[in-house]
Amino acid sequence: MHAIALDAVDIHILDVLQRQGRISNLELAERVALSPSACLRRTKILEERGIIGRYQAHLSAEALGLTLEAFVHVSMRNDVPNWHETFTAAMEGWPEIVSAYVITGDSHYLLRVIAPDLKHFSSFILNKLYKAPGVMDIRSNIVLQAVKDTPGAPVGLIRLANAAGG
Structure with missing residues (x-):
């Protein structure tokens, strides 16, 4: 495009x-x-x-009492039929997942998860994520502090129509 x-x-x-x-x-x-x-x-x-x-x-998750944020790497078993379709369909019903990406590297997915607290996050991982068909491995990184979180597109990177012929 x-x-x-x-x-x-x-x-x-x-x-x-x-x-x-x-x-x-x-x-x-x-x-x-x-x-x-x-x-x-x-x-x-x-x-x-x-x-x-x-x-x-733009709602403040913290002001709403959703104070735990984590990035979760999920690796899938490739021998499970339709693992991608099944997993992505399951994610649609999990409000804890606010962003999900198919990525390169050691994991198949990178999820941004928000929860009210560690107890809820642990329950989500153990009772939903680990039980999803085809999930092989989960690695979580809990956010301690957001240093930069710019929503939307980086407008400063947009090239002008007349710049450099493009």
Whole structure:
């Protein structure tokens, strides 16, 4: 998939919206130095092109009492039929898993898990994850402190439409 060419104004709109999704069109237009109608038109185009996928509130897991975060590596047995489909279907029903990735390396999956406490996390690992068909090995890393956690896309890496011919 090729990157869509964006100009500096588009990138500025994306940066502001990613940081402040509830900003009004009028305020956004002022921040990016456009008229409200031009700003709204550009924002709609960014939405239609799929660059802006959705608007959502960012909830604080800690404020909600979900204070344990861990990254969990899961290795599967390849001799179990449909192990990938079965495991990914099971993950859909587990709210503790907030992100899941198929990865390279020693494990098949990297999961980001959030739980209220260590007791709940342990129960999740022992009673759900270990019991999933095909699971061979689980390694957990509990987060002690988030040093950097930037949601969304790194807007600073987007190339301008007219930069370097691309």
